[in-house]
Amino acid sequence: LAKTTQPISMDSYEGQEVNITCSHNNIATNDYITWYQQFPSQGPRFIIQGYKTKVTNEVASLFIPADRKSSTLSLPRVSLSDTAVYYCLVGDPLGSARQLTFGSGTQLTVLP
Amino acid sequence: NAGVTQTPKFRVLKTGQSMTLLCAQDMNHEYMYWYRQDPGMGLRLIHYSVGEGTTAKGEVPDGYNVSRLKKQNFLLGLESAAPSQTSVYFCASSGGPDSYEQYFGPGTRLTVT
Numbered sequence: 001l002a003k004t005t006q007p008i009s010m011d012s013y014e015g016q017e018v019n020i021t022c023s024h025n026n027i028a029t030n031d032y033i034t035w036y037q038q039f040p041s042q043g044p045r046f047i048i049q050g051y052k053t054k055v056t057n058e059v060a061s062l063f064i065p066a067d068r069k070s071s072t073l074s075l076p077r078v079s080l081s082d083t084a085v086y087y088c089l090v091g092d093p094l095g096s097a098r099q100l101t102f103g104s105g106t107q108l109t110v111l112p
Numbered sequence: 113n114a115g116v117t118q119t120p121k122f123r124v125l126k127t128g129q130s131m132t133l134l135c136a137q138d139m140n141h142e143y144m145y146w147y148r149q150d151p152g153m154g155l156r157l158i159h160y161s162v163g164e165g166t167t168a169k170g171e172v173p174d175g176y177n178v179s180r181l182k183k184q185n186f187l188l189g190l191e192s193a194a195p196s197q198t199s200v201y202f203c204a205s206s207g208g209p210d211s212y213e214q215y216f217g218p219g220t221r222l223t224v225t
Contacts, residue, residue, distance in 0.1 A: 043116075043219055044202075044214075045216070046213040101157070102154035102156070
């Protein structure tokens with residue numbers, strides 16, 4: 001399972017766009033990039049997943065360059081309720097165990 | 113549709129005591145997982161199951177046992193609790209043939225004194 005590196009913490013203000021970058025230099029051909037969000041005292045929640053280029057859903061966008069050695073989670077116009085820990089994970093969704101490896105994540109704090 | 117539920121929500125054990133944590137899912141998922149999360153850290157995989165009757169070790173399996181006798185349930189056992197097992201335990205499940213998304217339960221906060 002590929003190791004990921006992401007900033008420990010980030011601060012932002014309400015209404016701003018937030019970009020969290022994750023480095024995964026040893027990503028394998030079959031690996032996808034997935035982001036989870038975790039609020040205090042809750043289990044993580046799936047945000048978005050992608051393989052290459054750009055993926056967008058109703059809450060976030062995921063940008064993946066051609067070499068796939070990094071990815072950027074983009075949260076548009078954040079609010080106070082987006083304060084949470086964000087985890088970047090890399091792995092093969094069709095692997096035999098579909099294991100996830102969580103790093104320490106990025107603590108995003110949204111300020112008023 | 114309750115998703116993933118965990119029992120109990122909180123528990124305090126004395127060193128050496130045993131207990132079982134129950135995880136139940138109603139999404140007919142094949143895959144189930146047990147994680148632990150220590151303060152300020154990410155989740156670490158303890159054990160997992162790829163189907164009824166199967167279990168496998170994760171990253172930190174020592175001191176824990178699991179069973180998956182029914183597809184919807186995944187039990188985590190501590191035979192002789194130690195203070196180092198004080199943690200928050202999360203269960204998760206996933207199921208689709210091309211789905212990487214795991215659905216997590218609300219967690220069990222365990223304190224071993």
